Amino acid sequence: xxxxxxxxxxxxxxxxxxxxxxxxxxxxxxxxxxxxxxxxxxxxxxxxxxxxxxxxxxxxxxxxxxxxxxxxxxxxxxxxxxxxxxxxxxxxxxxxxxxxxxxxxxxxxxxxxxxxxxxxxxxxxxxxxxxxxxxxxxxxxxxxxxxxxxxxxxxxxxxxxxxxxxxxxxxxxxxxxxxxxxxxxxxxxxxxxxxxxxxxxxxxxxxxxxxxxxxxxxxxxxxxxxxxxxxxxxxxxxxxxxxxxxxxxxxxxxxxxxxxxxxxxxxxxxxxxxxxxxxxxxxxxxxxxxxxxxxxxxxxxxxxxxxxxxxxxxx
Amino acid sequence: xxxxxxxxxxxxxxxxxxxxxxxxxxxxxxxxxxxxxxxxxxxxxxxxxxxxxxxxxxxxxxxxxxxxxxxxxxxxxxxxxxxxxxxxxxxxxxxxxxxxxxxxxxxxxxxxxxxxxxxxxxxxxxxxxxxxxxxxxxxxxxxxxxxxxxxxxxxxxxxxxxxxxxxxxxxxxxxxxxxxxxxxxxxxxxxxxxxxxxxxxxxxxxxxxxxxxxxxxxxxxxxxxxxxxxxxxxxxxxxxxxxxxxxxxxxxxxxxxxxxxxxxxxxxxxxxxxxxxxxxxxxxxxxxxxxxxxxxxxxxxxxxxxxxxxxx
Numbered sequence: 001x002x003x004x005x006x007x008x009x010x011x012x013x014x015x016x017x018x019x020x021x022x023x024x025x026x027x028x029x030x031x032x033x034x035x036x037x038x039x040x041x042x043x044x045x046x047x048x049x050x051x052x053x054x055x056x057x058x059x060x061x062x063x064x065x066x067x068x069x070x071x072x073x074x075x076x077x078x079x080x081x082x083x084x085x086x087x088x089x090x091x092x093x094x095x096x097x098x099x100x101x102x103x104x105x106x107x108x109x110x111x112x113x114x115x116x117x118x119x120x121x122x123x124x125x126x127x128x129x130x131x132x133x134x135x136x137x138x139x140x141x142x143x144x145x146x147x148x149x150x151x152x153x154x155x156x157x158x159x160x161x162x163x164x165x166x167x168x169x170x171x172x173x174x175x176x177x178x179x180x181x182x183x184x185x186x187x188x189x190x191x192x193x194x195x196x197x198x199x200x201x202x203x204x205x206x207x208x209x210x211x212x213x214x215x216x217x218x219x220x221x222x223x224x225x226x227x228x229x230x231x232x233x234x235x236x237x238x239x240x241x242x243x244x245x246x247x248x249x250x251x252x253x254x255x256x257x258x259x260x261x262x263x264x265x266x267x268x269x270x271x272x273x274x275x276x277x278x279x280x281x282x283x284x285x286x287x288x289x290x291x292x293x294x295x296x297x298x299x300x301x302x303x304x305x306x307x308x309x310x311x312x313x314x315x
Numbered sequence: 316x317x318x319x320x321x322x323x324x325x326x327x328x329x330x331x332x333x334x335x336x337x338x339x340x341x342x343x344x345x346x347x348x349x350x351x352x353x354x355x356x357x358x359x360x361x362x363x364x365x366x367x368x369x370x371x372x373x374x375x376x377x378x379x380x381x382x383x384x385x386x387x388x389x390x391x392x393x394x395x396x397x398x399x400x401x402x403x404x405x406x407x408x409x410x411x412x413x414x415x416x417x418x419x420x421x422x423x424x425x426x427x428x429x430x431x432x433x434x435x436x437x438x439x440x441x442x443x444x445x446x447x448x449x450x451x452x453x454x455x456x457x458x459x460x461x462x463x464x465x466x467x468x469x470x471x472x473x474x475x476x477x478x479x480x481x482x483x484x485x486x487x488x489x490x491x492x493x494x495x496x497x498x499x500x501x502x503x504x505x506x507x508x509x510x511x512x513x514x515x516x517x518x519x520x521x522x523x524x525x526x527x528x529x530x531x532x533x534x535x536x537x538x539x540x541x542x543x544x545x546x547x548x549x550x551x552x553x554x555x556x557x558x559x560x561x562x563x564x565x566x567x568x569x570x571x572x573x574x575x576x577x578x579x580x581x582x583x584x585x586x587x588x589x590x591x592x593x594x595x596x597x598x599x600x601x602x603x604x605x606x607x608x609x610x611x612x613x614x615x616x617x618x619x620x621x622x623x624x625x626x627x
Contacts, residue, residue, distance in 0.1 A: 292472075295467070
């Protein structure tokens, strides 16, 4: 430990020099260095969170400044949890979460596995594949709306070219059955590289000698894949799923640009509903309760998941 | 690796893998290439059926992006001949350029807020990361987890009280407000990433410096900071990209004054609906810096996107 080294040096030297070596004590420096960050987080994250909790028990409306604010107890929570629309939003979110993660894991892992064959130029192509995920979801999502146009959109044109269907016969964003898939497609396009990169790191972390040993034991390639590759990559894959899960639970920008929650409310994910309640209907108290419910849900699910992840890691 | 290695894939499987990956990469690039192409199309070409791959390139989209235009009478147009190439382009619609559009301003807002919040996140983040890396801090793991957990809250949920808070403090729709907010969001990433980078610098360097009579603080900025320069730079780029791309807070909390480019670009209206070439031109200008940074950062990418959880 470095602080012990300092102390040892300081003890062995005269008092005047010792003070110079020590300067401020390590503990003082630690607090001076950490406190601005903690202060900022308290101001930007924790204070608002506490305020949200407090607001969630009231009928406050942020657009009516003079109005008397009444304490309504748990009524907001009760109304949210008994409202069937809430469950429809949760279902839309669950559909979105499940299928984006399913496709991203499937395609992302396959790509990583192929890239790990180390063909010539794999670095270059990896970098190209990664590009979409670094871009602004709002700007790119907005442009996908153009690609999804029924008559003029490139997406519809390509689909019709392969299937022979008339490109104006289906509306990806306007149809109740297709819109939930339209957002899954764009999110998968954007975030598959994320899963791919993490899987690639997992694959590259497997030492060659394990495969060499398996080869000596005459394990088949298929067997090696299921008994070495998959288990060794699993912790990485689970980490990728955790990140994507949290991010997609919070999903707002991409989907709001693509569908705005429509048609009807089939793509109204929880964040989009929250925005409507808070910034269009201005039911601040109700929306605060909704926000707390979402936060508790994501935090709870993430904690359970992290426990599972740690178990897999220890194995 | 020798050619006899059992773990080296065969040439044939390499060839197949390469083919599949390159196919995927080409497909995944189509939307981005389409943005680039649409920016150079005329509005008529942009919405033609079938979609045009070959077309007469024009800078119309870019002119429309940066200017505001009005329709004029024939007499006015004849009396005032076009003054430059941009004028010439809008004349075909009997229009004249009357001034710059808001895009320049919005782009500058993105630059100011992006760089401002990045600087602040890095400054505070480096100090905190150093302290977490080198000192015994009570409840260290809890504090670190607390810092990370602030990222789990949906931005729309945080936006409600922030909106009220900013309104009370007079920070609504200001650059300072957005810089502080983005710093608050980015700092968790900065602390986690930088702690990883500083953890990798051997402590012996500082200990040697301390023995040579440096104070702890001198050791920090004369020894550790230069060693951490690469890590700090790549963390900065991640913070910058996040602030650059952020949409939810920007659309909910800014409007006339401090609005950044992401909420602005989708609202560029032309004649009869969205002006897609102008939207594409704006998107191109907005996305290209990020692409360049991504290519420069490719070695540290994984670390950045996983909060330092995975290091290659």
